[in-house]
Amino acid sequence: xxxxxxxxxxxxxxxxxxxxxxxxxxxxxxxxxxxxxxxxxxxxxxxxxxxxxxxxxxxxxxxxxxxxxxxxxxxxxxxxxxxxxxxxxxxxxxxxxxxxxxxxxxxxxxxxxxxxxxxxxxxxxxxxxxxxxxxxxxxxxxxxxxxxxxxxxxxxxxxxxxxxxxxxxxxxxxxxxxxxxxxxxxxxxxxxxxxxxxxxxxxxxxxxxxxxxxxxxxxxxxxxxxxxxxxxxxxxxxxxxxxxxxxxxxxxxxxxxxxxxxxxxxxxxxxxxxxxxxxxxxxxxxxxxxxxxxxxxxxxxxxxxxxxxxxxxxxxxxxxxxxxxxxxxxxxxxxxxxxxxxxxxxxxxxxxxxxxxxxxxxxxxxxxxxxxxxxxxxxxxxxxxxxxxxxxxxxxxxxxxxxxxxxxxxxxxxxxxxxxxxxxxxxxxxx
Amino acid sequence: xxxxxxxxxxxxxxxxxxxxxxxxxxxxxxxxxxxxxxxxxxxxxxxxxxxxxxxxxxxxxxxxxxxxxxxxxxxxxxxxxxxxxxxxxxxxxxxxxxxxxxxxxxxxxxxxxxxxxxxxxxxxxxxxxxxxxxxxxxxxxxxxxxxxxxxxxxxxxxxxxxxxxxxxxxxxxxxxxxxxxxxxxxxxxxxxxxxxxxxxxxxxxxxxxxxxxxxxxxxxxxxxxxxxxxxxxxxxxxxxxxxxxxxxxxxxxxxxxxxxxxxxxxxxxxxxxxxxxxxxxxxxxxxxxxxxxxxxxxxxxxxxxxxxxxxxxxxxxxxxxxxxxxxxxxxxxxxxxxxxxxxxxxxxxxxxxxxxxxxxxxxxxxxxxxxxxxxxxxxxxxxxxxxxxxxxxxxxxxxxxxxxxxxxxxxxxxxxxxxxxxxxxxxxxxx
Numbered sequence: 001x002x003x004x005x006x007x008x009x010x011x012x013x014x015x016x017x018x019x020x021x022x023x024x025x026x027x028x029x030x031x032x033x034x035x036x037x038x039x040x041x042x043x044x045x046x047x048x049x050x051x052x053x054x055x056x057x058x059x060x061x062x063x064x065x066x067x068x069x070x071x072x073x074x075x076x077x078x079x080x081x082x083x084x085x086x087x088x089x090x091x092x093x094x095x096x097x098x099x100x101x102x103x104x105x106x107x108x109x110x111x112x113x114x115x116x117x118x119x120x121x122x123x124x125x126x127x128x129x130x131x132x133x134x135x136x137x138x139x140x141x142x143x144x145x146x147x148x149x150x151x152x153x154x155x156x157x158x159x160x161x162x163x164x165x166x167x168x169x170x171x172x173x174x175x176x177x178x179x180x181x182x183x184x185x186x187x188x189x190x191x192x193x194x195x196x197x198x199x200x201x202x203x204x205x206x207x208x209x210x211x212x213x214x215x216x217x218x219x220x221x222x223x224x225x226x227x228x229x230x231x232x233x234x235x236x237x238x239x240x241x242x243x244x245x246x247x248x249x250x251x252x253x254x255x256x257x258x259x260x261x262x263x264x265x266x267x268x269x270x271x272x273x274x275x276x277x278x279x280x281x282x283x284x285x286x287x288x289x290x291x292x293x294x295x296x297x298x299x300x301x302x303x304x305x306x307x308x309x310x311x312x313x314x315x316x317x318x319x320x321x322x323x324x325x326x327x328x329x330x331x332x333x334x335x336x337x338x339x340x341x342x343x344x345x346x347x348x349x350x351x352x353x354x355x356x357x358x359x360x361x362x363x364x365x366x367x368x369x370x371x372x373x374x375x376x377x378x379x380x381x382x383x384x385x386x387x388x389x390x391x392x393x394x395x396x397x398x399x400x401x402x403x404x405x406x407x408x409x410x411x412x413x414x415x416x417x418x419x420x421x422x423x424x425x426x427x428x429x430x431x
Numbered sequence: 432x433x434x435x436x437x438x439x440x441x442x443x444x445x446x447x448x449x450x451x452x453x454x455x456x457x458x459x460x461x462x463x464x465x466x467x468x469x470x471x472x473x474x475x476x477x478x479x480x481x482x483x484x485x486x487x488x489x490x491x492x493x494x495x496x497x498x499x500x501x502x503x504x505x506x507x508x509x510x511x512x513x514x515x516x517x518x519x520x521x522x523x524x525x526x527x528x529x530x531x532x533x534x535x536x537x538x539x540x541x542x543x544x545x546x547x548x549x550x551x552x553x554x555x556x557x558x559x560x561x562x563x564x565x566x567x568x569x570x571x572x573x574x575x576x577x578x579x580x581x582x583x584x585x586x587x588x589x590x591x592x593x594x595x596x597x598x599x600x601x602x603x604x605x606x607x608x609x610x611x612x613x614x615x616x617x618x619x620x621x622x623x624x625x626x627x628x629x630x631x632x633x634x635x636x637x638x639x640x641x642x643x644x645x646x647x648x649x650x651x652x653x654x655x656x657x658x659x660x661x662x663x664x665x666x667x668x669x670x671x672x673x674x675x676x677x678x679x680x681x682x683x684x685x686x687x688x689x690x691x692x693x694x695x696x697x698x699x700x701x702x703x704x705x706x707x708x709x710x711x712x713x714x715x716x717x718x719x720x721x722x723x724x725x726x727x728x729x730x731x732x733x734x735x736x737x738x739x740x741x742x743x744x745x746x747x748x749x750x751x752x753x754x755x756x757x758x759x760x761x762x763x764x765x766x767x768x769x770x771x772x773x774x775x776x777x778x779x780x781x782x783x784x785x786x787x788x789x790x791x792x793x794x795x796x797x798x799x800x801x802x803x804x805x806x807x808x809x810x811x812x813x814x815x816x817x818x819x820x821x822x823x824x825x826x827x828x829x830x831x832x833x834x835x836x837x838x839x840x841x842x843x844x845x846x847x848x849x850x851x852x853x854x855x856x857x858x859x860x861x862x
Contacts, residue, residue, distance in 0.1 A: 086836075096541070116528065118796070121774050225652070354824050355854055357842060358838050358854060375819065378819055388775075390777065390810075393780055394766070403789060404789070407793050417724055418688040418691040419688045425678070426681060
């Protein structure tokens with residue numbers, strides 16, 4: 001953890017270093033991944049079987065390639081009632097939020113008599129990757145699948161590795177809740193390749209989303225363009241802007257809720273109160289002492305954490321914009337005034353009673369968000385990631401006569417005579 | 432050119448081959464490009480200078496790194512009046528169309544008392560690549576820059592190679608028309624690297640768009656995630672669905688307007704009239720005889736062209752959906768009835784008086800469209816490609832008490848105790 005003070009002489013340099021530290025993995029898996037993808041393209045299911053045997057240590061022909069819908073339903077029914085109700089509440093609220101993202105078609109006729117507009121349609125099929133092991137989060141399955149369903153995607157395919165054949169019942173329950181059409185026991189780069197190119201068993205999809213390890217992320221990058229993908233994900237981060245009127249324990253817990261995800265995550269506190277900053281640091285240490293995930297959270301906090309003291313909370317805004325964080329909390333009296341001035345963040349949490357974790361589960365907005373400064377240009381996952389827009393034009397003879405000559409002039413200037421001719425032939429004066 | 436008839440026994444196989452032929456270049460430039468990008472990251476302007484000397488054969492210190500705004504204005508003023516008016520008409524109509532794409536913010540309070548929504552902001556800076564030489568189209572600069580301007584992008588940077596120092600005055604005129612903030616005489620993968628990572632002279636941008644050769648396309652793919660990019664572009668295509676009542680010359684010109692772009696482009700006619708199909712084929716040959724771009728168009732037509740006879744135009748729709756073409760023309764009496772049933776296309780041109788070329792220049796919709804079957808999942812370039820969405824949440828104590836317990840249950844089930852704690856601490860019952 002580093003502590004900075006905006007009043008210090010070396011602050012600009014130290015803050016630049018914080019901004020530039022992208023914490024991206026340096027593991028170069030590109031070649032391994034391209035070998036796996038080529039094998040799946042060439043050999044299909046045989047390659048899936050072999051990679052699963054080798055990497056997940058089970059035989060798909062024995063454990064089964066697919067999980068039955070009945071098994072998903074049974075997993076859902078087997079949840080303890082409180083957890084089942086929590087998942088249902090989350091699903092309903094995520095659905096309600098995303099329904100407002102459905103885009104509107106346009107269709108209008110302008111002054112030149114041209115009818116034009118754009119129309120949105122869902123993709124035919126989406127594939128959702130769900131990691132196995134520790135990071136197998138049912139909430140992530142909901143956050144990926146529900147926007148696809150709201151978009152109107154007809155075929156929803158879930159792939160998830162089941163190391164040693166072990167499957168996570170929470171993931172199956174979530175698959176049941178979103179009514180997944182297919183659940184396949186495959187993971188890694190091989191699963192991404194199967195979704196993108198198809199095999200005899202697994203028909204190809206149009207969009208692939210969902211988090212994964214470095215191999216999965218690289219595989220998604222390599223199939224980008226063959227299918228659509230969500231953002232290239234990097235290490236997660238939170239920035240908390242807090243005044244001295246907060247309970248230090250609350251803010252410490254917020255910082256640690258990010259840190260417990262992974263050792264590469266980053267938690268940053270910006271405050272106008274140096275004494276409060278120290279109290280939060282102490283609370284972090286206190287909470288780490290008995291946090292079950294302290295092994296991870298402590299490394300993340302010590303390696304990547306930062307506490308920055310600024311003269312006023314307003315001074316924090318340009319700093320936050322440079323960080324373009326995945327999550328920004330404003331724990332202060334008038335959070336909206338600060339939020340209104342902010343340009344770059346994935347998701348914002350306003351006020352003292354809005355801890356980031358509430359957005360991870362039940363609040364409604366998506367928790368798949370741009371990381372590693374990508375909120376400068378990218379958005380969280382949404383309904384339109386599973387849709388595409390077709391623009392359209394309709395001219396009658398009069399409208400073509402009006403717009404045609406300019407088109408002919410530009411086409412000729414660009415050295416495209418067939419373009420010019422296709423218009424000129426239809427202009428009344430030329431016939 | 433191949434001719435297929437849906438009534439033939441081998442039609443399904445032949446049509447599958449047509450769909451699977453993605454006409455992508457097989458040139459593997461990935462390693463060269465990654466070397467160039469690394470050099471620009473490490474050496475900045477010195478690398479830009481050296482690559483420009485080697486690849487574009489001029490010395491940036493002599494020709495100048497940047498084109499002055501005054502030179503762009505002079506190029507615009509020097510256009511012949513008809514062409515200047517055509518560019519102005521195009522810009523005005525493109526702007527009017529894209530203004531309707533500006534997304535709406537949401538901000539609402541739901542039944543649980545949660546205030547939530549999403550807010551859109553422009554990226555700070557966008558870089559537009561404009562190819563040099565033959566494919567230096569001013570229309571493409573307008574189609575990339577105007578959506579960025581409509582989005583509200585404050586810094587608009589144009590990069591364009593100037594081989595031997597030669598610059599295209601039409602490109603400068605278009606740069607003037609969109610009021611580009613900077614125009615740099617650099618191209619190739621080195622220009623993309625400069626936009627993504629920045630150099631001493633060229634500050635980095637947030638989004639890079641615009642067409643280019645295989646090196647440029649691969650460079651954009653490699654910097655994807657560091658910056659936002661538009662789609663990975665491939666060879667262009669048009670599908671024309673036409674009944675026998677059309678003038679074969681008009682339809683032939685439409686097919687050739689695609690074919691003249693590049694030898695890899697594809698033009699496909701689907702018609703319910705075999706005699707008409709033959710007359711179009713004859714008209715294509717007639718027009719090729721005196722088309723100035725015949726050297727390109729003939730190769731594209733002979734290698735990739737197709738004429739498909741179907742029983743009825745309605746039978747064409749599932750075939751078009753499989754092709755998911757960049758451009759689809761419906762040259763028939765009730766084009767909208769067919770368009771309503773279509774799922775996958777980049778842009779649609781409805782009726783006998785709507786040649787595709789009208790959409791390339793002045794109609795308004797964007798001509799940067801998904802190619803190579805990517806309309807299955809991708810959209811044309813638009814305003815939101817230069818914007819990003821920040822979701823937000825604001826809970827008061829009552830709302831947190833309502834949603835908190837479900838969050839705590841899910842966080843604990845996922846093994847994330849600090850998430851649970853950050854909520855539990857704030858729930859009234861626990862204090």
